[in-house]
Amino acid sequence: MQRIVRSSETYSSLDSRIHNCNQILNEVCPPHLAQLFAVCRQGSDGLVEWWSPLGGQAIPLAALSSDQQARLLKIFEQRKESLAEIAAELDGSGQAEAAQQIRERLTESDLSHLYSIDNHPVVVNWHRSAVKQAVATAVPVDAAKKRRWWPWLLLLLLLLLAAVLALFWYWQKGGLNSQPASTPPAETIESIPASIDSYACRPQTGQPIPELVTVFDTSGSMTLNIHATAEDEYLWLRRDVPGVMDLDHLMRIMSEPTREQVAKRAYAEMLASLHPDIATRLITFQGCETVVDHGLYDASQRSLLMQTLQGIAADYGTPLTASLRHAAASVDGVNADAVIILFIDGEDGCGEDVCALSEQLAQSQPRLKVNVVDVSGNGLSHCVAQATGGRIYSTQDIAQISEVFVQAVAELADGECHSAE
Numbered sequence: 001m002q003r004i005v006r007s008s009e010t011y012s013s014l015d016s017r018i019h020n021c022n023q024i025l026n027e028v029c030p031p032h033l034a035q036l037f038a039v040c041r042q043g044s045d046g047l048v049e050w051w052s053p054l055g056g057q058a059i060p061l062a063a064l065s066s067d068q069q070a071r072l073l074k075i076f077e078q079r080k081e082s083l084a085e086i087a088a089e090l091d092g093s094g095q096a097e098a099a100q101q102i103r104e105r106l107t108e109s110d111l112s113h114l115y116s117i118d119n120h121p122v123v124v125n126w127h128r129s130a131v132k133q134a135v136a137t138a139v140p141v142d143a144a145k146k147r148r149w150w151p152w153l154l155l156l157l158l159l160l161l162a163a164v165l166a167l168f169w170y171w172q173k174g175g176l177n178s179q180p181a182s183t184p185p186a187e188t189i190e191s192i193p194a195s196i197d198s199y200a201c202r203p204q205t206g207q208p209i210p211e212l213v214t215v216f217d218t219s220g221s222m223t224l225n226i227h228a229t230a231e232d233e234y235l236w237l238r239r240d241v242p243g244v245m246d247l248d249h250l251m252r253i254m255s256e257p258t259r260e261q262v263a264k265r266a267y268a269e270m271l272a273s274l275h276p277d278i279a280t281r282l283i284t285f286q287g288c289e290t291v292v293d294h295g296l297y298d299a300s301q302r303s304l305l306m307q308t309l310q311g312i313a314a315d316y317g318t319p320l321t322a323s324l325r326h327a328a329a330s331v332d333g334v335n336a337d338a339v340i341i342l343f344i345d346g347e348d349g350c351g352e353d354v355c356a357l358s359e360q361l362a363q364s365q366p367r368l369k370v371n372v373v374d375v376s377g378n379g380l381s382h383c384v385a386q387a388t389g390g391r392i393y394s395t396q397d398i399a400q401i402s403e404v405f406v407q408a409v410a411e412l413a414d415g416e417c418h419s420a421e
Contacts, residue, residue: 056118287316321352333365
């Protein structure tokens, strides 16, 4: 155990429920959730001390970098959600006191009480949220006073609404440090052409098996919420600039489900739809300097391929052009058909022109087709598919993403043939 901070209150002044809280949490929660709240102890001088069984240096949230803050806050929100689920289960099993203890802890909103220990969030001084809650419940509010205040509150709400509308108008006109105009995300869902040349419908003798390469975006923006907008991403990229983004906004756009989570689930369904003859190459990247080729996986290795993808964490930049160049070099595309699928959330972020490369590939590898699946819904990098005769899918609709991943490999799918009537 290590001591994190000391408080000015005396331990004897705390309510007995606070003394017992850590014991209750340990009884009803798994360790990683119980340890979210520091242990309340009495110091040698009778004052309250906050301890944790976790090892490593205790670092206040404010002392972390922007990226470290974002990661810690994301874990913090995930664990609070898990605790809320446990509280609901406890209510159902008749353990109302334990459920109430958990809910009181979840009201903590003062982020100055949040620390990072070995990348785990730990809250100190959590008893103050319970004290505030108790005071709010105990102090009666005069009904007549409430009635006198409501017209002013209504006026304040109307003024706030007017300010929001003015801010939105200003943003649309290019204000706020010349940020891009807020536009609704593009929803581009191309249906499978009736005349698609499906491998499953071809004669299976004397024909080369088409090659398939999947480029899966592992840039840092894939950690954003699946519904994050272009404006959200713009602000997120500038999050280190003071005043650009507050913590509440950052927590919201980095909440689950993320683009990465949704895309990985859809990728698994895509693999399951493939013809058993089709082998799949996986390419990811680690920043602008590194394109990672994970090799070729045949039908018997698809579960291994999925495990490989699940083990890759999204981070750093987007070398989309370099990854497409590498993918194209790994296939024929001249004497045999090849398909590259770009599962991405935007455009090249490393200073190269992916549209120019696509034009070159269309000339040098005429039997190479590149289909684009854009999970940001922003409609970027569509030039790649347009140049190579591929298809474009762009959506943030979770219900549609699995479908479009499968549609993106329709020419290589097992089962139904799509032929011209």
